Amino acid sequence: MTIGKSPDRENAPSSALPPGAAEQTADAPSIGRVLSAARIEAGLTVDQVSGATRVRVPLVHAIEEDDFARCGGDFYARGHIRSIAQVVGVDGEALVARYDADHGGSPASRRPTQLIESGPIKVPGRGRPNWTAAMVAAIVAVVGLIGFNLVSGKTTTATTTGSASAPLPSGSGTGSVAPAAPAPTPTVQPPAPVPSAAAIAAAPADKVTVKLVAEKDTSWVSAVDGNGKSLYQNNIEEGQDQTFTDPKQIKLVIGNAGAVHVYVNGKDLGPAGKNGQVVHVTYTPGDPQAG
Secondary structure (H helix, E strand, O other): OOOOOOOOOOOHHHHHOOOOHHHOOOOOOOHHHHHHHHHHHOOOOHHHHHHHHOOOHHHHHHHHOOOOHHHOOHHHHHHHHHHHHHHHOOOHHHHHHHHHHHOOOOHHHOOHHHHHHOOOOOOOOOOOOOHHHHHHHHHHHHHHHHHHHHHHHHHHHHHHHHHHHOOOOOOOOOOOOOOOOOOOOOOOOOOOOOOOHHHHOOOOOOOEEEEEEEOOOOEEEEEEOOOOOEEEEEEEOOOOEEEEEEOOOEEEEEOOHHHEEEEEOOEEEEEOOOOOOOEEEEEEOOEOOOO
């Protein structure tokens, strides 16, 4: 950035700070005051100086207040002083010489012992532990352990599979390898056994005993005793049976007569009728036939 200067001010601030400015009396204005006064005389703002020197605005303010601690060190402080002095039109080298005089002299004027003693000597192999190397070693160990486990797992699986699939050798001993058992064939569930006449032969002679067995299908059944009381009203599923006893009589209504086998007082009367036929029958003691 190029900033214009008035033709009559180029020599005034420079003459105020000749090359021997470092030897001026203590009453001379400070570095920051010189830079601030020169900037104001040049008609420049802090923002303009910052834009021309690329020194941040807060840092320009700090230098004008003689606060060089924010510069980050003597090297940067000298560079900022030279840059600002060049923009505002003053002798930057003279101000740098004053800065060195106020802060222990320039680096070239220091004795070798001073430069050596300015900081601790670092001995190789000492200091903070090398955490990066330790972390890399730990990662390598973990990766190696994982790889070992994977390889071991594959080997174990292969061994187990081979042992399970390999045929047993037929040696000279007494044992022999049994052939593989054939797959079981599905078994057909046999029909429910039909009770014989002997199963109800012990029915009392002074009562009527009726047993219904659903052999081939489901049938709805209604049973009423001799007093008109309902004994049963429901379906008899295939393979199920129902038995009714009464001193007087049993009245039946069978919805699917061909599916129901009838036993009365120990005698087998066969199916109650035809498939899908609805029958009404009554049985009494001593007479298995329909009443």
